[in-house]
Structures are given as C-alpha cells and as structure tokens.
Amino acid sequence: MACPHLDYRESDGDREFDVARAFCTVADEFVQPVHADVCAERYGLDPESDCEIFRDRAGLDWDE
Amino acid sequence: MTYEEYLDGKPVVITAALTGGIHGKETHPGLPETPAEIAEAAAAVEEAGAAVVHLHARRENGERAFSTERFQTVTDAVRDATEDVVIQHSTGGTAAPDALRAEPLCTDPAPEMASLDMGPMNRGRRLTSENTRDTIDGLHAEMRERGIKPELEVFNNGHLNEAFRILDELAEPPYLNLILGPGTLTPPSPANLQRLVEQLPDGAEFNVIGFGPHQLPLTTQSLLLGGHVRVGLEDNSYLREGERATNAALVERAARIAGELGRPVASPAEARELLGVRSRR
Ligand code: SF4
Numbered sequence: 001m002a003c004p005h006l007d008y009r010e011s012d013g014d015r016e017f018d019v020a021r022a023f024c025t026v027a028d029e030f031v032q033p034v035h036a037d038v039c040a041e042r043y044g045l046d047p048e049s050d051c052e053i054f055r056d057r058a059g060l061d062w063d064e
Numbered sequence: 065m066t067y068e069e070y071l072d073g074k075p076v077v078i079t080a081a082l083t084g085g086i087h088g089k090e091t092h093p094g095l096p097e098t099p100a101e102i103a104e105a106a107a108a109v110e111e112a113g114a115a116v117v118h119l120h121a122r123r124e125n126g127e128r129a130f131s132t133e134r135f136q137t138v139t140d141a142v143r144d145a146t147e148d149v150v151i152q153h154s155t156g157g158t159a160a161p162d163a164l165r166a167e168p169l170c171t172d173p174a175p176e177m178a179s180l181d182m183g184p185m186n187r188g189r190r191l192t193s194e195n196t197r198d199t200i201d202g203l204h205a206e207m208r209e210r211g212i213k214p215e216l217e218v219f220n221n222g223h224l225n226e227a228f229r230i231l232d233e234l235a236e237p238p239y240l241n242l243i244l245g246p247g248t249l250t251p252p253s254p255a256n257l258q259r260l261v262e263q264l265p266d267g268a269e270f271n272v273i274g275f276g277p278h279q280l281p282l283t284t285q286s287l288l289l290g291g292h293v294r295v296g297l298e299d300n301s302y303l304r305e306g307e308r309a310t311n312a313a314l315v316e317r318a319a320r321i322a323g324e325l326g327r328p329v330a331s332p333a334e335a336r337e338l339l340g341v342r343s344r345r
Binding site: 035 | 086087088091122126127128158160161164188191
C-alpha cells in the first residue's frame with residue numbers, strides 16, 4: 001500500500017531525473033527521501049498518523 | 065581535545081558526509097546518490113584532505129536503503145575509487161526497525177567506523193528518530209563484536225549522559241560527535257559548543273557537525289578547541305549564501321582553514337592512529 005497522494009515522476013516541469021522519484025500531489029513537490037518511507041508506508045509508517053500534509057488535507061486534529 | 069592541543073598543532077581529522085538519507089537530488093541536484101556518484105565524491109574528498117568518509121546507502125530513486133546488500137555495493141565502489149580513506153557507515157535511520165539498523169555493520173569487510181546515535185531526535189511534526197537504550201546497546205554490541213570503532217552521535221546535551229553510561233565499554237579513545245543545529249539538536253552557538261566540549265570525559269576525542277550555515281563557524285571553532293570536523297552535503301548544501309557546494313569544495317575549505325590555523329590535516333593512517341581505528345584497507 002501507499003499514500004493515495006503519492007505519485008512517482010521523472011519531472012515536475014522544472015526538473016528532470018533519470019529515475020522516477022516520489023512526488024506528493026498535495027504539496028505539489030518532490031518528497032524528501034526520509035519522508036518517502038511514510039508515503040510508501042514502509043516500516044509500519046502510515047500517512048494518516050505520520051504525515052502532516054496528509055493530516056492537514058484530511059482535516060485531522062493533532063490527537064486524532 | 066583542548067586548546068593546548070590546538071597550540072601544539074595536533075592533526076585534525078576531516079570527515080566528509082557525502083550523501084546522507086534525509087534529502088536528495090530534489091534538494092541539491094549535485095548530491096551523490098548512486099554508488100558510482102558516491103564513489104566519485106569519495107575520491108574527490110580524499111584528494112582534498114578528508115581522512116574519513118561517512119556513508120549512507122540509497123535505492124535507485126534516491127530513497128533510503130539499509131540492507132547489507134545496498135551498503136556492500138556502496139562500500140565496494142568507494143574502496144575501489146579511493147586509496148586509503150577510512151570508511152564509516154551510518155547506522156542512523158528514523159523509524160527504521162532495529163534489525164535493519166544493524167545491517168550496515170554486516171558488510172564484508174566490516175566498516176572501520178560506524179555512527180551510533182545516542183538518543184532521540186524529532187524530524188518534522190510527526191516523526192521521531194527514537195534510538196532507545198536497547199537500540200544503542202544492541203548496535204554497540206554488534207560494533208564491538210566486529211571491531212568497528214563507534215562515533216557517538218550527541219544530538220544534544222542530554223545525550224552526553226547516554227555516552228557516559230557506556231563509557232566503560234568503549235575502546236580508547238572515546239570518540240564523540242557534537243551536533244548543533246535546529247529542532248532537538250543542541251542550539252547552534254559558540255557558547256553551546258564550548259560548554260559541550262567542557263563536559264567531555266578525559267581523553268575523549270571529539271568531532272563537530274554544524275548544520276547549514278553553522279557548518280563553517282562551528283567546525284572552525286572545533287579547530288581552535290583541538291577537535292575534529294565533519295563537513296559535506298549531508299549537513300550543508302551551500303558553500304556560501306546562494307552558492308551550492310560540492311563535497312570536495314567543503315573539504316578543501318576545511319583543510320585550508322585548518323592549515324591557516326596551524327592544524328595539519330590528518331592522513332587516513334594518522335586518523336586511525338588518533339581515533340583508535342583498526343585498518344581494513
Ligand atoms: S507527503 Fe504525505 S500526503 Fe504527500 S504523498 Fe507523502 S504521505 Fe501522502
């Protein structure tokens with residue numbers, strides 16, 4: 001599973017990469033590698049609990 | 065570890081943190097990510113004066129990798145591209161399971177050095193790199209078993225307590241890396257670095273990281289205090305405001321400043337001698 005807002009892209013219109021990279025369609029930018037593990041739901045990480053961008057979009061409060 | 069050692073012209077060990085695992089080419093297009101790019105950067109920093117390279121491994125798309133297999137590929141490429149530089153693997157890994165954190169220690173040959181995080185650090189609003197005592201002790205036991213020199217990563221003043229806790233288990237000399245920057249790191253200032261250094265155990269060697277614009281002033285201060293320095297794109301993307309750095313340019317600058325201040329730059333062999341590192345080259 002992965003975050004529904006995750007896309008893998010080689011370009012964002014400005015920059016080109018040889019290999020497609022994690023791109024957040026909510027923030028409209030490439031994701032830092034450390035955060036891409038949240039997007040890809042690795043190591044038990046989960047966008048709903050671990051990503052502020054996902055949570056802001058979903059309207060979740062800090063303790064939800 | 066003292067101003068007197070500065071006056072005596074003690075050699076300085078320059079560590080180059082080439083890639084890291086936090087940001088990647090989305091932040092700095094010139095940041096080395098692939099094994100070939102990391103190896104090329106390692107050769108360039110060795111030429112510029114680095115005695116130690118601090119390595120992380122990545123997937124093809126730049127994302128973090130912890131497996132022995134990925135580290136083996138990177139470390140083999142670096143060994144092939146360099147003459148004698150000391151190889152240090154990271155065991156850091158926000159949110160990664162403990163078993164994966166030990167994988168970078170299992171390459172053949174084992175790394176000569178490895179980082180050992182001394183406690184928690186926040187990342188962003190929702191993530192924390194936990195580094196429990198169990199994690200610290202487990203990784204340290206693996207390092208001792210494999211003859212790997214640990215560099216104790218002191219993210220803030222409280223982590224000195226954790227370093228003191230395992231002091232008796234450390235091979236001489238204890239080697240601590242004092243890290244200053246934003247968030248839960250020690251707030252970056254000369255006074256805070258001075259205070260940290262004053263609290264180090266007798267006989268310890270220390271290294272200094274200053275994140276971003278703090279890299280230049282705080283590593284320079286370390287030179288005056290008899291300490292060592294870590295520079296590189298893992299910690300700082302810019303040579304000066306508006307000018308992106310390369311790893312080699314950051315090492316060249318550190319070596320030049322050390323020379324101006326009367327601290328000769330340690331060769332890899334001298335670094336092993338100073339820090340008590342067993343050679344695997
Ligand atoms: S940054 Fe957050 S919202 Fe965007 S893709 Fe990743 S997990 Fe989803």
